[in-house]
Amino acid sequence: MPDIDAIAAGLADHLKKRRADYLEARFEESETSHITYRGRELESIGRSSSSGGNARALVKGGWGFTSFNSFANLKERLSLAITQARSVGSGQSALAPVPPAVETVPSGVARNPVEIPLADKKKLLDEYNEIIWSVPGIQTSSIYYSDSRKKVIFLSSEGSFITQERADVNIRLTAIAAKDGEVQQVGLSLGSRGEFSALKGLHHQVKEMAQKAVALLTAPQAKGGEYTVVLDPVLAGVFVHEAFGHLSESDFVYENDRMREIMVLGKQFGSEKLNIVDSAAEPGLRGSFKYDDEGTRAVKTYLIRQGKLVGRLHSRETAARMNEKPTGNARAISYRFPPIVRMTNTYIEPGALSFNDIIGDIKEGIYCKNWYGGMTSMEMFTFSAGESYLIRNGKVAGPVRPVMLTGNVFNTLQNIDAIGDDLDMNQGGGCGKGGQSPLPVSNGSPHIRIRRCLVGGK
Amino acid sequence: MERILSLAQKQAGAAEVFEISTEETLAHFEANRLKQLQTSQSTSVALRIIKNGRIGYATASGSRNSRDLVAAAMETAAFGSEAKFELPGAQDYPEVGVYDSQVSAVPIKDMVALGEAMVAAVTAHTPGILCDASVERGVISVRLLNSRGARSSYRKSYFSLSIEGTLIEGTDMLFVGEGDSSCRPLVDTKKITDVVLRQLDLAKNRAKAPTRSVPVIFTPDGVSVLMMPLMSAFNGKTVFEGASPLGDKVGQPVFDKAFSLHDDPTIPFRPGSRPCDDEGVPSRRTPLVSHGVVKGFLYDLRTAGLAGRKSTGNGARGGGSPPSPSPSALVVTPGKTSFADMVADIKEGLVIEQLIGAGQGNLLGGDFSGNVLLGYKIENGKLVGRVKDTMVSGNVYQVLKDIPAIGSEAKWVGGMLYTPPIYCQGLSVSSKA
Numbered sequence: 001m002p003d004i005d006a007i008a009a010g011l012a013d014h015l016k017k018r019r020a021d022y023l024e025a026r027f028e029e030s031e032t033s034h035i036t037y038r039g040r041e042l043e044s045i046g047r048s049s050s051s052g053g054n055a056r057a058l059v060k061g062g063w064g065f066t067s068f069n070s071f072a073n074l075k076e077r078l079s080l081a082i083t084q085a086r087s088v089g090s091g092q093s094a095l096a097p098v099p100p101a102v103e104t105v106p107s108g109v110a111r112n113p114v115e116i117p118l119a120d121k122k123k124l125l126d127e128y129n130e131i132i133w134s135v136p137g138i139q140t141s142s143i144y145y146s147d148s149r150k151k152v153i154f155l156s157s158e159g160s161f162i163t164q165e166r167a168d169v170n171i172r173l174t175a176i177a178a179k180d181g182e183v184q185q186v187g188l189s190l191g192s193r194g195e196f197s198a199l200k201g202l203h204h205q206v207k208e209m210a211q212k213a214v215a216l217l218t219a220p221q222a223k224g225g226e227y228t229v230v231l232d233p234v235l236a237g238v239f240v241h242e243a244f245g246h247l248s249e250s251d252f253v254y255e256n257d258r259m260r261e262i263m264v265l266g267k268q269f270g271s272e273k274l275n276i277v278d279s280a281a282e283p284g285l286r287g288s289f290k291y292d293d294e295g296t297r298a299v300k301t302y303l304i305r306q307g308k309l310v311g312r313l314h315s316r317e318t319a320a321r322m323n324e325k326p327t328g329n330a331r332a333i334s335y336r337f338p339p340i341v342r343m344t345n346t347y348i349e350p351g352a353l354s355f356n357d358i359i360g361d362i363k364e365g366i367y368c369k370n371w372y373g374g375m376t377s378m379e380m381f382t383f384s385a386g387e388s389y390l391i392r393n394g395k396v397a398g399p400v401r402p403v404m405l406t407g408n409v410f411n412t413l414q415n416i417d418a419i420g421d422d423l424d425m426n427q428g429g430g431c432g433k434g435g436q437s438p439l440p441v442s443n444g445s446p447h448i449r450i451r452r453c454l455v456g457g458k
Numbered sequence: 459m460e461r462i463l464s465l466a467q468k469q470a471g472a473a474e475v476f477e478i479s480t481e482e483t484l485a486h487f488e489a490n491r492l493k494q495l496q497t498s499q500s501t502s503v504a505l506r507i508i509k510n511g512r513i514g515y516a517t518a519s520g521s522r523n524s525r526d527l528v529a530a531a532m533e534t535a536a537f538g539s540e541a542k543f544e545l546p547g548a549q550d551y552p553e554v555g556v557y558d559s560q561v562s563a564v565p566i567k568d569m570v571a572l573g574e575a576m577v578a579a580v581t582a583h584t585p586g587i588l589c590d591a592s593v594e595r596g597v598i599s600v601r602l603l604n605s606r607g608a609r610s611s612y613r614k615s616y617f618s619l620s621i622e623g624t625l626i627e628g629t630d631m632l633f634v635g636e637g638d639s640s641c642r643p644l645v646d647t648k649k650i651t652d653v654v655l656r657q658l659d660l661a662k663n664r665a666k667a668p669t670r671s672v673p674v675i676f677t678p679d680g681v682s683v684l685m686m687p688l689m690s691a692f693n694g695k696t697v698f699e700g701a702s703p704l705g706d707k708v709g710q711p712v713f714d715k716a717f718s719l720h721d722d723p724t725i726p727f728r729p730g731s732r733p734c735d736d737e738g739v740p741s742r743r744t745p746l747v748s749h750g751v752v753k754g755f756l757y758d759l760r761t762a763g764l765a766g767r768k769s770t771g772n773g774a775r776g777g778g779s780p781p782s783p784s785p786s787a788l789v790v791t792p793g794k795t796s797f798a799d800m801v802a803d804i805k806e807g808l809v810i811e812q813l814i815g816a817g818q819g820n821l822l823g824g825d826f827s828g829n830v831l832l833g834y835k836i837e838n839g840k841l842v843g844r845v846k847d848t849m850v851s852g853n854v855y856q857v858l859k860d861i862p863a864i865g866s867e868a869k870w871v872g873g874m875l876y877t878p879p880i881y882c883q884g885l886s887v888s889s890k891a
Contacts, residue, residue, distance in 0.1 A: 002520070002521050029520075033534075035537075038695060038699060039699050041539055041540075042537065042538070042539050043539055044513075044515065044538075044539065044779075044780045045514075045515065045534045045537050045538050045539075046514075046515035046516055046517065046534055046780060047515075047516045047517075047530040047531075047533065047534055048516060048517040048518065048519075048530075048778055049517075049518045049519075049520075049522070049526070049530070050502075050518070050519040050520055051519070051520035051521060052500065052519065052520045062492070062493070062494070062495075063493060063494040063495075064494070064495050064496075065494055065495070065496045065497075066496070066497045066498065066499075067496075067497075067498040067499070067500070068498070068499045068500070069499070069500045069501060069502075069519055069520035069521070070499060070501065070520070070521070071520075071521065080497065084494075084495035084496075084497070085495070087495065087566070088492050088493065088494060088495050118533065118534065118536075118537055119536075119537065122537050139699070139700060139701055140699040140700065140701050176701055176822065178700070178701065181703060182823065183701060183703065183820065183822040183823040184820060184823070185820065185822065224669075224849065224851070224886065224888040225669075225888060255488065255489035255588070256489065256588055256624070256626070258586070258626035258627070259626055262626070262628075262629050336498060336500065338494070338496070373815070374815070375814045375815045376814070377631070377633055377814050377831050378631055379629065379630070379631040380631075380814060380829050380831065380846075380847075381814075381815075381829075382814050382815025382828060382829045383815070384815065401820075402820075404815060404827050404828075404849070404851075406815065406828075406829040406849055407847070408629075408847060410629050454847070454849060454888065456827045456849040456851050456888065
């Protein structure tokens with residue numbers, strides 16, 4: 001591995017000789033390991049290492065960005081970014097001011113997960129795979145495990161010099177059941193900010209997952225149409241991320257006058273019970289960090305408070321263009337990409353209701369649990385439950401095939417009429433945007449109830 | 459590379475080194491204006507070894523130390539899966555044109571001008587629309603060596619144009635877009651923007667979708683929704699595991715007679731083409747469905763070894779991952795019916811250009827469903843307007859079993875799929891009241 005500390009230190013003074021309105025460089029080194037299973041057998045096991053960097057320059061509102069993983073001719077690469085920015089820029093640069101920071105932030109994990117012996121990781125995954133296969137009716141299984149450790153050094157023409165380390169572990173297990181040409185699957189997705197031990201002790205959950213997949217083979221399909229739906233914390237977390245979180249990313253708003261009208265601060269988006277937060281400042285979650293990839297300190301940002309839009313997620317540029325405070329949400333998945341506005345840990349704050357309070361007065365509805373996927377087009381969203389159950393006369397009845405929920409974001413937020421007291425953060429999966437995927441994030445919620453939600457089905 | 463191979467060969471016996479280098483340049487437009495110029499350079503190397511019959515794997519991107527790379531691969535080989543295949547020996551590779559030196563020669567100012575031309579055409583047609591556009595060019599160099607004597611080395615150039623427009627009225631949002639890519643420089647922006655203008659024209663009026671089962675025409679972009687479950691079913695891995703609904707159907711008519719599908723990495727100057735796959739197996743055309751009959755599946759070396767088959771030359775490495783079966787360029791054989799005739803045939807139905815969330819259903823079982831991001835209503839043989847708040851769902855095996863017609867006008871979608879529109883019947887549609 002190249003010594004990126006020395007490379008960055010050697011460049012710090014050079015960066016301050018401003019030939020651009022703003023100039024930054026990022027250097028990164030990382031290592032990862034992965035283990036995958038398809039079926040009974042381990043399919044792939046591997047290690048990787050990576051190092052590289054980039055330079056980004058701003059001149060008269062235009063950006064130049066160059067990424068590389070050869071460290072030769074670094075000063076020329078910086079000059080290239082500046083030349084590119086010059087040929088783009090024709091207006092005025094705007095960046096919200098942030099105090100320059102010089103700091104080293106350790107990963108905070110007791111043990112680098114990449115260095116844990118592969119034998120230990122494989123042993124745990126073998127146990128989980130055995131459990132899946134022990135359930136009658138299982139056709140096959142898949143397991144994807146990965147871990148990483150990463151060091152990123154950020155330096156800017158304004159004098160920031162920030163070294164941050166982080167670690168990440170991520171697992172997705174899937175049980176696939178088949179009978180008479182029918183195939184059904186249930187997955188379990190978990191992650192942690194670098195603590196391998198967080199993935200231990202899932203034996204009971206893994207068994208349940210496999211049993212549910214088999215049970216789905218005989219479950220009926222729900223009839224499509226509008227229902228009252230109740231989402232568990234995992235799926236409600238996906239909902240808040242997909243349906244509202246992406247809408248609050250200012251890069252889609254700041255140059256778009258019509259979008260600014262829709263997302264005007266103070267507008268009522270939901271009932272008074274609804275509070276939505278994004279915060280990288282919560283310690284120890286997968287979306288947590290101290291500084292974002294522009295060197296801005298992470299803060300807790302209320303997006304919705306008592307149903308009103310009160311904030312949004314910013315990079316330094318979007319904050320300046322909208323005359324708002326930067327929130328530290330400019331993130332890049334790796335040195336190959338410029339930072340863009342992203343979520344971190346996004347959640348609905350808990351209310352006062354128990355689960356029974358929430359379902360008690362539902363005559364006919366659907367209880368959706370667990371995550372399968374989600375996607376948004378700003379106005380419209382779709383997200384898929386991993387498991388679904390009918391609700392009849394205030395009680396959870398039998399399972400149905402997992403449903404896909406879809407709707408208009410604005411109407412659906414207004415239709416959330418009950419919020420539980422049981423906030424839980426989901427650490428699995430990752431987020432994709434602008435070709436940068438999967439970015440570690442977390443999302444969460446208590447149980448919530450949505451009236452008149454469109455459910456796909458027969 | 460030679461040094462890594464000889465080090466690895468000494469310690470493991472069998473070894474393979476794969477190196478990929480890219481240089482790319484991108485002009486990115488945001489909100490109708492040039493926003494960023496971007497260049498990137500990267501090189502990465504992957505080492506696969508077979509030690510005592512087990513596979514070890516390690517990659518390094520950026521600067522690397524050969525010994526560390528070999529040591530990492532050796533460590534993983536202790537736990538690796540059993541290698542039931544041999545690396546290929548020296549091979550003759552077909553000539554497949556994928557490099558045009560003119561691509562790197564396109565000046566940045568010309569790339570910017572192409573982007574400006576696309577933005578200008580769309581904004582002139584629809585005032586108030588905001589466009590993001592990108593113009594990208596690049597060159598990829600690939601080298602592969604293995605201990606059995608396979609040697610492959612080729613360069614591929616690519617050039618792409620794309621534009622996406624967003625039109626907002628109140629809280630109503632319309633998303634339109636089109637793109638094209640090639641191994642040669644592209645200059646025809648009108649071909650792209652004409653598609654976008656047509657989308658804008660068709661979306662001007664609004665129409666209400668019914669809530670019942672209706673016929674649907676999937677445009678070429680829409681067909682990619684049908685391809686998602688099929689790609690999982692034709693993947694040799696899924697077949698080997700017994701999870702593919704097509705696994706035991708080779709030689710049987712599963713689809714409509716009009717439906718034929720193959721994979722072809724040898725089409726000249728297509729971004730998915732190459733002389734050999736990422737394991738050094740020569741490229742060739744692989745039939746998947748011929749006149750409705752299932753013909754075969756896609757294999758890489760490892761999966762083929764497990765299944766007792768031969769690799770079809772579909773071993774692909776995505777983002778540093780070990781090789782895995784993957785299509786290179788899927789081709790749906792065009793039919794004889796024009797799009798206009800399909801529309802004229804339908805009393806009440808939909809045209810689907812884009813669904814969101816379509817990959818979330820039970821793909822293995824062939825189910826797909828999604829919310830219509832861009833689609834139109836057909837009434838009495840005419841396109842009458844855009845539909846919204848509408849879910850479409852179906853099962854690909856039911857839908858493609860009996861197809862009223864396959865279109866005659868095929869095009870490339872996303873660089874990797876060549877397909878005409880497909881006219882399907884009996885899709886379940888539910889629309890918000």
